[in-house]
Amino acid sequence: MIQKRYIHQILIFILAVLLSSCVERYWPDLGGAYEDALVVDGIITNNPGPYTVKLSHSSSVETPKYLPYTACSVSINCDDGSTEQLIETDPGVYLSSVFGMQGEIGKKYKIIIYTPNEQTYESPFQELKAPVELADVYYQEEIQPSEDLNHNLEGLRFYLDTKPAVQDTNYFLWKMESTYKFESSYLIRYVYDQRHMSVWPQPDTFYTCWKSEQIPELFTYETAQLSEPVIKHFPLHFVSTEDRELSIRYSLLVRQFTVTKEVFSYWDSQREQNDKQGGMYNKQPYQILGNVTNAKHPGEPVMGYFLVAGVSEKRIFLDRPSLHFYYWTCELTRADFERVGDLRRTSSSEWPIYLTTDGSGRVAYPDQICLDCREKDGEIEAPDFWEDK
Amino acid sequence: MDKSQYQKINDRNAFEYLEIGFLKIICDLFFVIWNLIMVNHRKYIRTPNRAILILVFGLLFINSSQLFAQAENIPIGRDFDQLSWNDFVNRLEKEKSIRFFFEADSIPEFTVHIASDSSTLEEVLQQNLGPLNISAAFDKNGNVFITINKPLQTSFPPNFFDAMDKDIPTIVAPESKADTIQKFLATHKEYVTRTIVVGTKKKGVGKKTATVSGFVKRSEDGLPVIGATLFVEELKTGTSTNVSGYFSLTLKKGKHTLIVSSVDSEEEKYEMELLSDGRLDVSLDKKIYSLKEVVITSEQEDNIRSTQMGYEKLSAKSVKEIPTVMGERDIIKVALLLPGVQSVGEGAAGYNVRGSPADQNVFYMNNIPVYNVSHLMGFFTAFTPEAIDEFTLYKSNIPAKYGGRLSSIFDIKAKEGNKKKFSMRGGISPITGSLMVEGPFAEDKSSYMIAVRSTYSDWILKLIDNYEIQNSKAYFADAVANFSIALNPNNQLKILTYFSYDDISLVSNTRFDYQNQGASVGWEHIINNKHNLDLTFVYAKYAFNEENEELKLAAYKQNYSLNHNEVRANFTLRPNNKHQISVGFNSILYLLDRGNHLPLNDESLTKAVYLGSEQGIETGIYIDEEWTISPLFSVSGGFRYNIYAYLGPQTVYEYGEGLPMEPENIVDTVSYGNNEIIQSYSGPDFRLAAKYIFTPNLSIKASFNQMHQYIFMLSNTIALSPTDKWKLVDSHIKPMKGQQYAFGIFSNFAKGRLEFSAEAYYKRVENLVEYKDGADLLVNEVIETDVLQGDLDAYGIEFMLRKPFGRFNGWINYTYSSSNVLVTGSTPSEMINFGNAYPANYDKPHALNLVMNYKFSRRLSVSSNVVYATGRPVTYPTAIYYQDGVQIIHYSARNEFRLPDYFRIDFSVNLEGNLKKKKAFHGSWNFSVYNLTGRKNAYSVYFKSENGKINGYKLSIFGSPIISLTYNFKLGNYEN
Incomplete structure (x- = not known):
């Protein structure tokens, strides 16, 4: 049963009352504690495949790293007797074939993993639940008072509504992917390459980019405590104007997974553990183990989850809202003009170097991030789903 | 050795009494000022307002010279020879109307020699103190000031008044020595041992023994003295008073010397002639502390002699200087400075006593x-500080009359109203204001005490940006x-109401x-002057509302x-002085509304x-006996039988045989009607304790x-x-059962100035x-x-060293402890931590607390933790990992x-208002720094x-x- 409890906020409030409490960054001596375990991150839904299972090693807390677990044999089994062997396409990434197994509502699925060191891991069969449909995804302007900034934090909070479910108790898990279009600060006028400066033919080449990101927050909810099995106005993540995400056009894909109680309690516990920490009125963190176990040594911790879920998706687009934006933009400084003289001293590894000009045509050599949107992990090609208005 | 001599002048009327006091204070004050002037600023003597001075001194000299003999001329007989300095002073103060003022720590230990029977006090002091370079000065009011090196100036120089006005005939001619002695004896009742006859010959015919019983009360406010000891010198036997101040003592008939004493009172000695059963009420004078006396004590009522262990007592007065958060005087928080008491964190609610979770304690406000x-x-405790008299913490040897909690009893005693006069006190701290009023309904019989505390504003919140x-x-x-309310001498009615409220x-x-x-x-x-019957009805309610x-x-x-x-009955029987038996029962009806969860x-x-x-009834019947086998060895035992019933109406789920209790394993639902017994539990409780005194300073x-x-x-x-909600045990959740073994060594040393104890315990x-x-x-x-x-296993050892008295006092304690929990079952879902034992959240193996207090003067003291x-x-x-x-x-x-270790130093300065005896208000300032x-x-x-x-x-x-800075005030002077 999920229950939102916000007592920790009271604590924080009382602390503030007493004027002297403080939260500071702190890293305790963990004594090199590190558990190396198999991590499973797999999914099968009622959407058409291929389905991906990612296997990795857990990493130490001090130096978090993604460590693929390669050379395993992975298969997804269905309770109708069918089996699909997955193929490792990238290190630690195991994929089903496009025309292979397709998830069907009402059937049960499980995963079997054989590792190179001859251990067998398995999940129990889980039912693929009929997805509850997403009715709407929308947003509202939100202004949050801020202590650290000299202005209020402005932005948009996204919300969702579901369609009424058939059953009274439904367990949900939401994953979101945001994609946004953004622009560099300057157009490219010249390029310096091979010790040679030339006019750049197409100034807006690296001017506009798209960037897609997983929203690294967990959202879970269940309808058991609601009077009707329908969720209305469920708050999702908040995007502030401190960053350029909302500056031109933003798209959000919400994937709503209708899951079993077991899947839900795993993710809901993870969410609670991550969001509700710090106060004395919170529950203690604890070990949350996934649904995959070592067949021979059930005590061995295995992390992560093999998710079997009915999915319903919705994507929305929105243009720049009429809010105050505070994201950082480049401004040409004297140093940027002076640095043009140093171009000859640059090494080949830095080439090509893009240059811009100011209003009067003076050449400037600003930080490349101001000219080349790829420097901010953008893609210059719009994704397939992108719709401009 | 500062004693209130005025109470001994009982042959005067009230007016004189007041007048003397008034004059005395003014007189003392002038002498103090004079001395200051003489010592430091000799040249700055200014002429005060002449008219007032004339008036005051006129009265002063006329009156005081009539009332007081000069102390230096008091004859000291040979019977004072070979007394220690302290005994000498004590005896003199007791027998003659003299007050000694000195700093105890500055006088070395020595024996007083009296050369002849005709010595005066001045001569005796001169002979004995002179060689030690100590001076004695006398004033006209029977005060003796003992100072190192220079004598204190106790009168103005002879020309002081002449310089002001030669015409005022204020100075009385010196009297002859013989006259003085005569006058002294005439105006002061000499110390005589009072002989009291208890009972009548007629009633006592044919009986060898008789029982004397009665109340011991404080003379100044008529309140009972709890734990006062009554000791029969000849028989080397005695008893102590109970919580009502009541005692009962059975002795053989005849003459006895009865000594009545208590921690805060003057000792009284009676020649008692016991003829038959009878009544004796004793009034004890409050001891007035001088510089060297108690400031902070966590008294373990007679460390050595009592059977009690795992027991701590703090009085509100004794902890008022201990620094606390935001200056809120919080006696319960001071408990955290005692050995074996922990909390999970600073400002957190809940106390963990000897390795137990917080819900194994009960807090009683009197009986509530x-x-x-x-x-x-949890930052503050929900008890009005002004209303608390003292609290007692039982950590191991819990009396059989208390049941239902495994770990400890915090027994908080509310102040009883003053039975003599109206009084008021209050305090203002940065966040709260408090006020307490008390006084008699009927003098010496019935009284009230009402105290309130409230946050006066949440202005502090507005300051935060x-x-x-x-x-x-x-x-x-x-x-x-x-x-x-005293209905009559044998029947008392006690009514207490309590309320606390929080809104956030x-x-x-x-x-x-x-x-x-x-x-x-x-x-x-x-009953029969011998036994007590207490009958109490208790109602308590806890409720919360949350809107989210x-x-x-x-x-x-x-x-x-x-x-x-709850209803409680307790019957205390005293068949003879070697036995004290309590029998009784209590029965609690719990009515729980588990609440509604509604859309807002x-x-x-x-x-x-x-x-x-939910409904449940918890009943306990008990018998508790304390048996003094010999003066050195005593045992106490208690037996309590608990009967608990979980009652309907209720819907109870049944789970599949042998399956874990999970919603999917519910196989049946059973409905029970109103008051139908769903499940009952019963079980015996035992209390056993023994004490053996090896030497007067060492017991186990x-x-x-x-x-x-x-x-x-x-x-x-x-x-x-x-x-957090309280829940009754039911058909699925079984009652908790706890056992604790404890062993302790108790010792006093350095002439009783230091108390040491070591207690080890094992709890399951x-x-x-x-x-x-x-x-x-x-x-x-x-x-x-x-x-x-699951199971809890806890053990520990607590060392405590205490210096209860002196200018410098306080305590230091160190505890080593461990508390582990094991929850295991047949399936993984029935285990915690995979069935492995883990330390409890509040397990803190090493704990050290140091509480220090130093008193510079009666007005200024500093404390530190x-x-x-x-x-x-x-x-x-x-x-x-990544998902x-x-x-x-x-x-x-x-x-x-483990979190990093905890360390904190607190510091506070307490400044009392002036020490005038007669004043409307007394104020004090407390400046404290928490986490220095x-x-x-x-x-x-x-x-x-x-x-x-x-x-x-x-x-x-x-x-x-x-x-923080806190101001506290009260009606009256420093002392009351």
Whole structure:
């Protein structure tokens, strides 16, 4: 049963009352504690495949790293007797074939993993639940008072509504992917390459980019405590104007997974553990183990989850809202003009170097991030789903 | 050796009494000023307002010279020879109307020699103190000032008044020595031992023994003296008074010397002629402390002689200077400075006594149990400081009359109203104001005491530059009213009501209010001057409401209440002086409303959930006996039989045979009607204790306790929170059973100036209630599916060294302890921590507390605390992994790591107002600094995955020094 409890906020409030409490960054001596375990991150839904299972090693807390677990044999089994062997396409990434197994509502699925060191891991069969449909995804302007900034934090909070479910108790898990279009600060006028400066033919080449990101927050909810099995106005993540995400056009894909109680309690516990920490009125963190176990040594911790879920998706687009934006933009400084003289001293590894000009045509050599949107992990090609208005 | 001599001048009328006091103060004051002037600023003598001086001195010299003999001329006989200095002073003060003023620590120990029978006091002091370079000065009022080196100036120089006005005939001619002695004897009742006849010859015919009984009361306010000892010198036997100040003593008939004493009172000695059973009420004068006397004591009532162990007593007065957070005087928080008492963190609600969880304690305000003792979520304690007289903490050897909690009893005694006169006191701290009034309804018989405390504003919130906080509200209040009514000498009625309230709202999100209410009516009856019957009815209620709008779609309100209705009867029998037997019973009817979980508004989609109610009856019958086998060896034993019944109406789920209690394993639902017994439990409790005195300064004690507990708190947060609910044991959740073995060595040394004790204990709790990981306890219709029961093992050793008296006093204690929990079962879901033992959240192996107080003068003192403890156990991350790009933290086994150690120093300065005897108000200032070094002690350390990064944070509650200034005031002078 999920229950939102916000007592920790009271604590924080009382602390503030007493004027002297403080939260500071702190890293305790963990004594090199590190558990190396198999991590499973797999999914099968009622959407058409291929389905991906990612296997990795857990990493130490001090130096978090993604460590693929390669050379395993992975298969997804269905309770109708069918089996699909997955193929490792990238290190630690195991994929089903496009025309292979397709998830069907009402059937049960499980995963079997054989590792190179001859251990067998398995999940129990889980039912693929009929997805509850997403009715709407929308947003509202939100202004949050801020202590650290000299202005209020402005932005948009996204919300969702579901369609009424058939059953009274439904367990949900939401994953979101945001994609946004953004622009560099300057157009490219010249390029310096091979010790040679030339006019750049197409100034807006690296001017506009798209960037897609997983929203690294967990959202879970269940309808058991609601009077009707329908969720209305469920708050999702908040995007502030401190960053350029909302500056031109933003798209959000919400994937709503209708899951079993077991899947839900795993993710809901993870969410609670991550969001509700710090106060004395919170529950203690604890070990949350996934649904995959070592067949021979059930005590061995295995992390992560093999998710079997009915999915319903919705994507929305929105243009720049009429809010105050505070994201950082480049401004040409004297140093940027002076640095043009140093171009000859640059090494080949830095080439090509893009240059811009100011209003009067003076050449400037600003930080490349101001000219080349790829420097901010953008893609210059719009994704397939992108719709401009 | 400062004693109130005025109380001894009992042959004067009230007016004279007052006048003398008034003049005396003024006189003393002038002498003090004069001395200051003479010593420091000889040239700055100014002529004060002449008219007043003339008047004052006129009266002063006329009156005082008539009233007081000059102390220096008091004859000292040979019977004073070979007394120690202290005995000499004590005896003189007792027998003659003299007061000695000196700094005890500055006078070496020596024996007084008296050369001849015709010596005067001046000569004696000269002979004895002169060689030690100590001077004695006498004033006209029977005061003797003992100073090192220079004598104190006790009168103005002869030409002082001449210089002012030669015409005023104020100076009385010196009297002859013989006259003085004559006058002294005439005006002062000489010390005579009072002979009292108890009973009549006629009634005592044919009997060898007789019983004398009565009350011991304080003379100044008529309040009972608890724990006063009555000692028969010839028989070397005695007794002590109970909580009503009542005693009963059976002796052989005849003449006895009876010495009555108590910690805060003057000793009284009576020649008693016991003829038959009869009554003797004793009035003790309050001891007036001089510089060297008690400031802080956590008295273990006679460390050596009492059978009690695992027992601590603090009086409100004795802890008033100990620095506290925000200057709130909080006696219960001071308990954390005692050995064996811990909390999970600074400002957290809940006390963990000897390795037990917080719900194994009970707090009684007199007889009223208080189910939530926190204000502002635990930063303060919900007891009006002005209303508390003292509190007693029983950590191991819990009297059989108390049952139902495994770990400890915090027995808080409300102040009883002054039975002589009206009085008032109050305090203003940065956050609260408090006021207490007391006085008699009928003098010497009935009194009232009413105290209230409230936050006077949440102005402090407005100072904080944060929108959320500025728009939040926090309020708390508490009140106590205590009435004591003597119907006749054998029947007393005691009525107490108690209330506490908290209201906290956060901007737009959450609102809480919670309250305690209680009332008790007690009748104390004395039978045959020998036995006592106490009958008490108790009502207590704890309730909370929560409104939560944080998630709009699920905005809810929730309520909860617990009603405690109790009747208690206790019968104390004293067949003879070697035995004291208590028999009695108590029966509690619990009525719990588990509450409703309702949508808060129309927008909320929350489903209404009615959690229903619970009923249970807990009854205990007990017998407790203390048997003094010999003056050196005594044992006490108690037996208590508990009967508990869980009553309908209730719907009980049945689970599949041998299957874990989980919702999917429910096989049947059984409904029970109103008052139908669903489940009953019964079990015996034992209390055994023994004491053996090896030498007057060394004793050993041992005890064994077995207890049962039928109510527990649903709490799986680290600290107790105001939404934690109490729950009765039922057909699925079994009562907790606790056993504790304790052994202790108690010693006094350095002439009783230091008290030492070492106590070791081993405690075991069966059926300890724990919760499944991540359990939700707020809206849970089937609690048993989230509860697991396990075992608690705790042991420890506590060392305590105390200096209760002196200018410098305080205590230091060190505790080594361990507390481990084991919850295991047949399936993984029935285990916690995979069936492995883990340290309890509050397990802090090393704890050191140092409390120091130094009194510069009666007006100025400083105090300091030093606190060290091992950090509490915590669960830290041991690995990181990724799920669909989101970083997930994997945690260690439960409580595998520890927070950094805790360390804190506090400091406070207490400045009392002037020491005038006659004044309307007395004020005092307390300046305190909590956490002087500003060490950022970790309250919690936690980790968050933020934007794809794991960040660690440390939360400190009082991460910098907390400075506060508190003003306290009361009617009357320093002493009362």
